[in-house]
Amino acid sequence: MDTPSPVTRLTDDERQFRATVREFAGTHVAPLVAEMDQRSEYCPKLVARLFTTGLMGIEVPRSYGGLGHGLFHVVLAIEELARVDPAVAVLVDVQNALVAGALLRWGSADQRRRHLPRLAGGVVGAYALSEREAGSDAFAMTTTARRDGDHFVLSGRKAWTTSAEQAELFLVFADMADSAGGTPRFGAFLVDRDTPGLTVGDNVDKMGIRASSTCELVLDGVRVGGHDLVGRPGDGAMLAVESLNIGKLGIAGQLVGLAQGALDLALRYARERRQFGRRIVDFQGVSFPLARVAADLEAARVLLYNTVRAVEHPETSPGERMRTTAMAKLLASDVAERAASCAVETLGGVGFTVAGQAEKLYRDAKVGRIYEGTSNLQLRTIAATFAPQVPGGEQPVDPAAPAPNGSRSETEASAPWPISSAQP
Numbered sequence: 001m002d003t004p005s006p007v008t009r010l011t012d013d014e015r016q017f018r019a020t021v022r023e024f025a026g027t028h029v030a031p032l033v034a035e036m037d038q039r040s041e042y043c044p045k046l047v048a049r050l051f052t053t054g055l056m057g058i059e060v061p062r063s064y065g066g067l068g069h070g071l072f073h074v075v076l077a078i079e080e081l082a083r084v085d086p087a088v089a090v091l092v093d094v095q096n097a098l099v100a101g102a103l104l105r106w107g108s109a110d111q112r113r114r115h116l117p118r119l120a121g122g123v124v125g126a127y128a129l130s131e132r133e134a135g136s137d138a139f140a141m142t143t144t145a146r147r148d149g150d151h152f153v154l155s156g157r158k159a160w161t162t163s164a165e166q167a168e169l170f171l172v173f174a175d176m177a178d179s180a181g182g183t184p185r186f187g188a189f190l191v192d193r194d195t196p197g198l199t200v201g202d203n204v205d206k207m208g209i210r211a212s213s214t215c216e217l218v219l220d221g222v223r224v225g226g227h228d229l230v231g232r233p234g235d236g237a238m239l240a241v242e243s244l245n246i247g248k249l250g251i252a253g254q255l256v257g258l259a260q261g262a263l264d265l266a267l268r269y270a271r272e273r274r275q276f277g278r279r280i281v282d283f284q285g286v287s288f289p290l291a292r293v294a295a296d297l298e299a300a301r302v303l304l305y306n307t308v309r310a311v312e313h314p315e316t317s318p319g320e321r322m323r324t325t326a327m328a329k330l331l332a333s334d335v336a337e338r339a340a341s342c343a344v345e346t347l348g349g350v351g352f353t354v355a356g357q358a359e360k361l362y363r364d365a366k367v368g369r370i371y372e373g374t375s376n377l378q379l380r381t382i383a384a385t386f387a388p389q390v391p392g393g394e395q396p397v398d399p400a401a402p403a404p405n406g407s408r409s410e411t412e413a414s415a416p417w418p419i420s421s422a423q424p
């Protein structure tokens with residue numbers, strides 16, 4: 001009988017890939033972290049390097065210029081980059097997990113052929129779902145897509161679009177109510193930055209992940225071709241929910257990496273710093289909180305890796321996939337915040353200074369409980385699986401069922417699974 005392997009035991013290929021990304025992060029990212037944070041922008045040379053090393057097209061097939069790996073590699077790369085800089089990790093996350101990931105899974109052959117080589121080769125992608133008045137309730141969006149012959153005309157405003165400053169390709173979600181007829185009615189559209197009517201607003205000044213850009217998009221009669229609609233009219237809600245399920249795993253990877261980076265930093269300091277004639281790591285008051293973080297971090301990583309393997313497994317049901325994805329993101333965001341806080345305290349006064357590096361991780365960690373679904377929304381998804389829908393039987397929430405108010409929230413739509421990994 002085969003002995004099952006622990007989920008954290010990586011294959012040779014995964015181990016080698018992780019080592020390559022670790023080396024890249026140490027050599028090319030680490031020296032730039034403080035300056036990029038201060039300037040609130042990525043170093044353009046680093047972004048170019050992310051492309052040349054293939055990290056912006058990890059799942060993109062080799063025939064389209066990508067690395068041709070799977071989702072597990074995406075999460076490993078994000079984790080390793082986040083150990084050094086969570087802001088760089090989120091650029092790689094949105095590119096791979098949300099934009100290229102959506103095209104790979106739901107794009108037509110023509111869309112994949114046109115856009116995947118661009119995404120792997122130098123074009124930054126961004127994902128525009130949220131609006132000022134439609135955050136957790138994303139499908140309360142007011143951005144519309146009106147059909148005009150063979151085209152669609154997009155109008156509205158999107159908020160909080162990560163990487164928008166650099167992006168040349170946007171995946172924009174809009175209400176197609178007048179175009180699709182009936183429900184469901186949302187659509188996802190590929191929009192090039194230079195399309196007339198599209199304006200990218202200023203970069204929002206943020207508490208953390210400051211090198212990452214976050215901008216508003218204004219769509220004023222933006223005309224796109226019918227071939228720019230991803231999936232069928234009305235697939236937008238399913239596509240948003242399913243792509244965010246993948247995106248949440250990327251964010252969980254970012255937060256696990258951040259927590260590891262914070263723990264490494266705290267341990268390095270605690271082993272060197274001496275007070276009362278001893279290393280501070282020898283004081284239980286210092287080592288026990290770090291031991292707690294180490295245990296929680298291990299639990300979050302195991303859940304994350306298991307979830308990534310589960311979402312790609314054909315026997316995982318939609319309900320199970322949604323629940324475990326929500327749990328993985330929830331736990332990772334908790335441990336990231338605690339690890340960063342613990343690192344600040346372990347470094348004492350130095351932890352409170354910019355030079356100490358822990359304060360940046362503390363600032364960066366906070367957004368983990370907000371974007372790609374707040375922690376409350378993850379709890380809502382998990383809690384929804386407690387109430388069986390039919391007497392006597394435990395059933396996953398029917399993800400496709402409309403909410404009572406007729407809208408469909410982030411947690412309430414789904415697609416058939418597994419989604420075939422699209423090959424050229």
Ligand SMILES: Cc1cc2nc3c(=O)[nH]c(=O)nc-3n(C[C@H](O)[C@H](O)[C@H](O)COP(=O)(O)OP(=O)(O)OC[C@H]3O[C@@H](n4cnc5c(N)ncnc54)[C@H](O)[C@@H]3O)c2cc1C
Pocket residue numbers: 094127128129130132134135136137159160161162163206214367370371372373374375376377380
């Ligand atoms: C830095 C950053 C980058 C982002 N990048 C992107 C991006 O690239 N693309 C994109 O589309 N969006 C992006 N977002 C938007 C992000 O996904 C939303 O901010 C998030 O979904 C929360 O929405 P909101 O800010 O409107 O908060 P709200 O929905 O207004 O929530 C406010 C509070 O109310 C709570 N709440 C809301 N509804 C419920 C409920 N039903 N039950 C219990 N509590 C509830 C929330 O948990 C939260 O604590 C980004 C946000 C940030 C901050």
